[in-house]
Structures are given as C-alpha cells and as structure tokens.
Amino acid sequence: MEPTAARPLRILCIDDESRILRALKALLREHEVHICSDPRQAPQMAKDFDIDVIVCDQRMPQMQGIDTLREIKNAHPRALRILLTGYADLKAVLGSVNEGEVFRYVNKPWENAEIKALVTEAGRIAREAPLISSEPISEREAEEARGTVGVLVLEEDAVTQNRLREILAPHYQVRFANTIDRALMLLEQHETGVLISETETHKQGDLTQLLKALKLHHPYISTVVITERANAQLAMELINEGQVYRMLLKPVRMGSARLSVDSAITRYWKLKRNPRAVKRFALGNAPSFVEHSVPVSEQLMARIRALPTRIVELMKFNG
Amino acid sequence: MVSDIAGTKSRASCNEFPILADNSRGIESHMSPLLLTLIFLSLALAGAAGFFYVGQARLRARITELEEEGRKKEASQAQVMHTTKLASLGQMIAGVAHEINTPLGFVKSNAEVIGDLLTEYEQAVAKCMTGVDFLLNADAATFERAKTAVARVRMELANAKGLVEARELLTDSVDGLKQMSALVVNLKGFARVDRDGMDLVDLNDCLQSALTIASHQLRDRVTVTRELGKLPKVRCMPSQINQVFLNLITNAAQAMGEEGRMVVRSRVLTDTVEVSIEDNGAGIPDNVLPKIFDPFFTTKNVGEGTGLGLSIVHKIVQGHGGTIRVKSEVGKGTTFVVELPIQHKDAKK
Ligand SMILES: Nc1ncnc2c1ncn2[C@@H]1O[C@H](COP(=O)(O)OP(=O)(O)OP(=O)(O)O)[C@@H](O)[C@H]1O
Ligand SMILES: [Mg+2]
Numbered sequence: 001m002e003p004t005a006a007r008p009l010r011i012l013c014i015d016d017e018s019r020i021l022r023a024l025k026a027l028l029r030e031h032e033v034h035i036c037s038d039p040r041q042a043p044q045m046a047k048d049f050d051i052d053v054i055v056c057d058q059r060m061p062q063m064q065g066i067d068t069l070r071e072i073k074n075a076h077p078r079a080l081r082i083l084l085t086g087y088a089d090l091k092a093v094l095g096s097v098n099e100g101e102v103f104r105y106v107n108k109p110w111e112n113a114e115i116k117a118l119v120t121e122a123g124r125i126a127r128e129a130p131l132i133s134s135e136p137i138s139e140r141e142a143e144e145a146r147g148t149v150g151v152l153v154l155e156e157d158a159v160t161q162n163r164l165r166e167i168l169a170p171h172y173q174v175r176f177a178n179t180i181d182r183a184l185m186l187l188e189q190h191e192t193g194v195l196i197s198e199t200e201t202h203k204q205g206d207l208t209q210l211l212k213a214l215k216l217h218h219p220y221i222s223t224v225v226i227t228e229r230a231n232a233q234l235a236m237e238l239i240n241e242g243q244v245y246r247m248l249l250k251p252v253r254m255g256s257a258r259l260s261v262d263s264a265i266t267r268y269w270k271l272k273r274n275p276r277a278v279k280r281f282a283l284g285n286a287p288s289f290v291e292h293s294v295p296v297s298e299q300l301m302a303r304i305r306a307l308p309t310r311i312v313e314l315m316k317f318n319g
Numbered sequence: 320m321v322s323d324i325a326g327t328k329s330r331a332s333c334n335e336f337p338i339l340a341d342n343s344r345g346i347e348s349h350m351s352p353l354l355l356t357l358i359f360l361s362l363a364l365a366g367a368a369g370f371f372y373v374g375q376a377r378l379r380a381r382i383t384e385l386e387e388e389g390r391k392k393e394a395s396q397a398q399v400m401h402t403t404k405l406a407s408l409g410q411m412i413a414g415v416a417h418e419i420n421t422p423l424g425f426v427k428s429n430a431e432v433i434g435d436l437l438t439e440y441e442q443a444v445a446k447c448m449t450g451v452d453f454l455l456n457a458d459a460a461t462f463e464r465a466k467t468a469v470a471r472v473r474m475e476l477a478n479a480k481g482l483v484e485a486r487e488l489l490t491d492s493v494d495g496l497k498q499m500s501a502l503v504v505n506l507k508g509f510a511r512v513d514r515d516g517m518d519l520v521d522l523n524d525c526l527q528s529a530l531t532i533a534s535h536q537l538r539d540r541v542t543v544t545r546e547l548g549k550l551p552k553v554r555c556m557p558s559q560i561n562q563v564f565l566n567l568i569t570n571a572a573q574a575m576g577e578e579g580r581m582v583v584r585s586r587v588l589t590d591t592v593e594v595s596i597e598d599n600g601a602g603i604p605d606n607v608l609p610k611i612f613d614p615f616f617t618t619k620n621v622g623e624g625t626g627l628g629l630s631i632v633h634k635i636v637q638g639h640g641g642t643i644r645v646k647s648e649v650g651k652g653t654t655f656v657v658e659l660p661i662q663h664k665d666a667k668k
C-alpha cells in the first residue's frame with residue numbers, strides 16, 4: 001500500500017545480555033535488526049541507522065533503560081520506544097512515562113507473537129506519522145493556546161481539587177468534574193486538550209477504563225494521571241492500554257503539575273497544526289490492546305464516541 | 320515448626336491473663352470494706368489506709384500493665400516469626416523470579432523461533448528434492464533445463480542460514496536451561512525442602528547459597544569478595560542459617576548506595592566457626608545501634624523494611640547456641656560477626 005511499507009523496518013535492540021539480543025534478532029528477522037550491548041552507544045546508533053523502533057531492556061549495568069530511552073528520544077525522536085522489563089519497579093515506570101515517553105512496556109518473558117505485532121505496529125507509526133516539532137511555540141501562541149484549550153479535572157477529593165485550582169486556575173481554562181457524567185458533559189461543551197484524572201474514586205469507582213476508552217476515540221486529549229495508589233502494575237497498564245501522557249503522585253506538586261499541563265497543551269496546539277502526528281499518541285491497532293481492554297458500558301462508549309472532535313482534519317485522517 | 324512453638328506460647332499467655340484478672344478483682348473486693356472501717360476509726364488512719372489503697376491500686380495496675388506488656392511481647396514475637404517466614408519467602412521468590420526471567424525469556428523465544436527456522440529450511444529442502452526428481456526423470460531434451468533448475472535450488476539451500484542460526488539459538492538455549500537448573504538446585508539447597516531439620520553442614524555452602532539468592536540485589540552494584548577458610552562441618556539447621564546469612568547480606572546491600580564493597584569471611588576458631596559480613600555502607604549511628612535487633616525496628620521507609628530481619632537473625636543464632644556481634648562506624652561501614660559452635664547438641668528446633 002504505502003511505499004514505505006515495502007522497506008524492512010529498522011529495529012535497534014539494546015540489552016547487556018547477548019543471548020537476549022540474539023534471541024530478539026532471530027525473532028524479528030523479517031526486519032533489519034541492529035543490536036547493541038552497551039546502552040551508552042545506543043543514541044548514536046539510533047541516529048546513524050535512522051532506526052524506526054527501539055526495543056530496550058530496563059536493567060543494565062552501564063545505564064538504566066529509562067535513561068537510555070530519554071537520550072534516544074532527544075537524539076533521534078522519530079523512533080518509537082519499547083521498554084522490556086523483568087519486574088515492575090514504580091520509579092522506573094514513572095520515569096519512563098514522564099521522561100522517556102515510552103510507546104509500550106513488554107514484560108519478560110515476552111510472548112513472541114505479541115512483541116512481533118507490537119514492533120510492526122510501532123514501525124508503521126514511526127514511518128507514517130510525522131513528528132510534531134520539538135521547537136517551543138512563541139509566547140503569543142502559548143497564550144492563545146492557554147486561553148483556548150481547556151483543562152478538565154476529574155477528581156472528587158476536595159483537597160486535591162482545591163490544590164489544583166490554586167495551581168492551575170490562574171493560568172489555564174480549568175474545569176472541574178466530580179463525576180464521569182459531568183466530565184463528559186464538559187468535554188461535549190468545551191474544547192479540551194488535557195484531562196487530569198484520578199485512577200479510582202470512592203463514588204465513581206475505577207476510572208482507568210474510562211481513560212482508556214477516551215484515548216481510543218480521542219487520542220489528541222492528553223491524559224495526566226494523578227494518583228495515590230502508587231503501583232507499578234497499574235502504571236504499566238495505563239501506559240500500554242491508555243497511552244497516558246504523564247503520571248503524578250499525590251500530593252500534587254506545583255512544579256510538576258504546571259510543567260505537565262503546559263507541555264500537554266503545547267502538544268495539543270501543535271497537533272492542531274499537524275493532525276497526522278496524533279497517530280504517535282493513539283492506541284494503534286496491535287491486537288493485544290484494542291479489543292479486550294475496554295469493558296466500558298455500551299452507553300458510555302457511545303457517548304465517548306460521539307464527543308465532538310475539534311481537530312477537524314483528524315477525522316478525515318482517522319476515517 | 321516454628322509457628323507451632325509460637326502458637327503454644329500465645330495460647331499459654333491467653334490463659335494466664337484471665338487468672339490474673341480474677342485475682343486482682345478479689346483484692347479489690349476485700350479491700351473496700353476494710354478501708355471503710357478504717358476511715359471511721361480515725362482521720363490519720365484513714366489517710367494511711369487511703370495511701371495503702373492507692374499503693375495497692377498502683378501495684379495492681381502495674382502488674383496488669385506488666386502482664387499486658389508481656390502478653391503483647393509474646394504475641395508480637397509469634398507475629399514476628401510468622402511474618403518473617405512470609406517476608407523472607409517473598410524476598411526469595413522475587414529474587415528467584417528475577418534470576419529465572421532472563422534465561423526463561425530467551426529460551427522460550429528461541430524454542431519458537433527454532434521451530435519457524437526449521438519449517439523454512441524444510442521448505443527449501445522440499446524444493447531441492449523436487450528439482451532432483453525433475454533431473455532424474457529428465458530426458459535429453461529437458462536435461463539442460465533441469466540441470467540449471469537444480470543448480471539454482473541447490474544454491475538456495477546452500478545459502479539458507481536457517482540451520483546455522485537455529486544451531487546458535489539452540490546453543491544459547493541449552494546454556495539458559497543449565498542456568499535455570501543450577502538455580503533450582505540452589506533453591507532446593509537453600510530451602511532444604513528435601514531434608515529439613517538438623518544436619519552437618521559446611522557454612523561456606525550456606526554463604527554461597529545466600530549470595531546466589533541475593534545476587535539480584537548485588538549485581539552491577541556491589542563487589543563481593545569471598546575470604547572463605549576451610550571449615551569443619553557444623554551441626555545446625557541449614558535452612559535457618561541460610562536465612563541468617565541472607566538477611567545480613569540483604570542489609571549490607573541495602574546500606575550501600577550506588578556502589579559498594581562487601582567482604583564475606585569465614586574461619587574456624589577453637590570450637591566455633593566464625594562468619595563475618597562486612598560492608599562499606601552507611602554505618603549505624605551509636606544511638607541506633609542498641610535498637611537494631613528489636614523486632615520492627617527499622618530506619619527504612621514504609622514498605623521497604625519490616626524491621627524483622629535482624630530480630631530473626633538474633634533468634635536463630637541464639638537457638639543454635641551461637642553469638643552475634645556487630646561493629647559499625649558511620650560513613651565507613653558495618654561488620655556483623657556470627658559465631659556458631661561446631662558441636663551443639665541441644666540446638667532448639
Ligand atoms: N549492614 C548494615 N548497615 C547499616 N545499617 C544496618 C545494617 N544492618 C542493619 N542496619 C540497621 O538496622 C535496622 C534493622 O535491620 P533489620 O534487618 O532488622 O530490618 P530492616 O532491614 O530495616 O527491614 P527488613 O529486614 O524487613 O528489610 C535497619 O533498618 C538499619 O537501620
Ligand atoms: Mg533487613
């Protein structure tokens with residue numbers, strides 16, 4: 001179909017264990033696989049070979065996986081990044097989402113079919129979806145963005161609400177919702193680029209399925225999760241199935257909250273100019289995450305699906 | 320076994336408590352009328368009696384308090400032994416899962432890929448055979464064509480890298496399987512699933528076992544030096560002694576920041592064997608040192624330490640008739656020295 005699809009994908013696998021590298025190379029042999037056992041050389045290699053997809057181990061003696069991914073992101077942002085982890089370590093997971101902006105997590109031992117499908121999907125996205133520029137937007141534009149693009153907070157805890165109001169209200173169009181129903185109403189009424197949400201509340205129960213469903217249909221909205229339930233497993237799930245943009249631990253700190261919201265709004269603003277890039281932040285079509293991941297009620301799903309899409313070109317692109 | 324003892328203890332203390340409570344109520348009911356009479360006799364006497372009463376009440380309260388304390392302590396010790404078993408089990412499982420994960424990862428992947436490679440190779444062979452059949456059945460007219468066809472498929476087969484690659488993956492996989500079996504052997508040795516109880520043991524083996532189990536905490540970070548002397552076998556419960564060493568090694572690893580050095584020593588003294596674990600970690604301040612063997616004492620964050628490690632160590636070493644010493648200097652490091660008698664006949668189970 002696309003002319004690019006014909007050329008084999010260029011994959012870079014990074015792990016200090018050479019037997020893992022040989023296994024991955026054999027497994028992904030339909031692609032052009034480069035291997036690297038010293039993560040310090042990985043950013044340069046990614047650039048030199050114009051790599052499409054990175055598969056990187058988390059635990060390496062010279063340098064941790066998240067640090068490696070962050071440096072690769074700076075050196076060669078075009079590549080999509082997959083992190084291989086042996087066990088869930090909260091600090092590493094938070095670091096990889098907030099700094100490394102990983103595409104997916106894969107647990108060791110991996111499922112061959114799953115990692116193959118994931119790499120193919122990541123490669124397709126890396127080739128098809130353009131990158132949004134990493135240039136900062138002008139102050140005037142930033143002001144316009146902050147005035148236009150809404151921030152929605154879904155949270156029932158009054159203390160956190162007040163805290164966020166204090167931090168955000170002076171700078172952004174911020175709206176608060178206690179319930180899913182109210183949140184959807186606000187999304188229907190106002191152009192919203194950032195959703196700040198808890199993962200679970202007393203009255204509304206689990207919110208993660210809602211976050212995933214929203215991402216599935218409206219990938220241009222960045223999700224910033226604020227949570228008390230620091231749990232690596234949940235964090236990984238939210239990245240893999242919900243492409244969460246940032247994860248902050250409660251109590252929310254002013255600096256990180258503002259930084260996250262600012263960069264999410266900027267990203268939304270850039271996506272408006274360059275809607276094809278949204279594919280990079282969407283859930284994609286790899287089998288493991290679309291079907292079984294969203295057991296939200298049909299009614300709710302219909303409402304989410306029907307939310308207005310304000311990035312017009314995006315609809316054409318997705319449709 | 321351990322939890323049985325603990326269970327009996329806590330049952331015993333539950334029985335004791337009600338008896339005490341009855342007695343003290345008895346004292347109280349005898350005391351009150353006596354006091355009333357005394358008050359009527361004279362003010363001074365009443366004052367004295369009042370004093371006496373207060374004294375008695377204080378004493379009674381103190382006894383109850385002490386009993387309560389004792390009961391709590393016993394209960395918490397029962398709790399300690401139980402939680403520790405769980406804690407160390409969890410620790411061990413996490414360690415083993417981590418160790419097994421890497422070899423399991425590539426062996427599992429390789430097995431599947433080798434299958435695919437063989438299928439690809441079979442197809443190449445089948446093609447070649449078709450070509451050969453064609454050649455065998457060729458007549459003068461088709462011979463030249465058959466020859467070129469066979470030459471081509473032969474070339475394809477010769478160039479197919481599948482088998483070479485499969486062999487390489489197979490070599491890695493055999494390696495990985497060996498690594499996993501070594502781990503299981505070690506684990507069985509560590510837990511002594513097949514022979515629990517007292518045994519004659521070389522403590523160097525216990526140290527080695529504990530180091531392997533702890534290796535995921537040490538790797539990349541801590542350089543371990545072993546200075547192990549030749550030891551006589553010691554009569555002990557190896558699963559418990561393994562636990563002692565694992566806890567000490569874990570603590571040492573946790574006391575070191577990004578990098579550190581650990582020295583593990585063993586030697587034989589007159590009628591004891593001495594094992595020491597030295598680290599160059601944070602050290603223990605003087606005001607903390609007296610508390611480290613207390614159950615639940617920890618300086619680690621919630622969720623990172625239960626504070627049970629050293630209390631278990633202490634209990635086990637004591638149970639074996641041994642001793643444990645510690646010397647530490649803040650900023651320099653810490654050394655724990657365990658001494659176990661070579662012949663210890665009535666070691667507690
Ligand atoms: N090698 C060491 N270096 C420095 N401090 C130590 C060392 N070993 C023990 N400690 C101190 O003694 C305390 C008690 O140790 P203990 O093993 O009983 O519990 P813990 O290590 O805190 O918790 P857990 O064993 O459940 O992980 C530790 O919190 C630490 O402050
Ligand atoms: Mg400890």
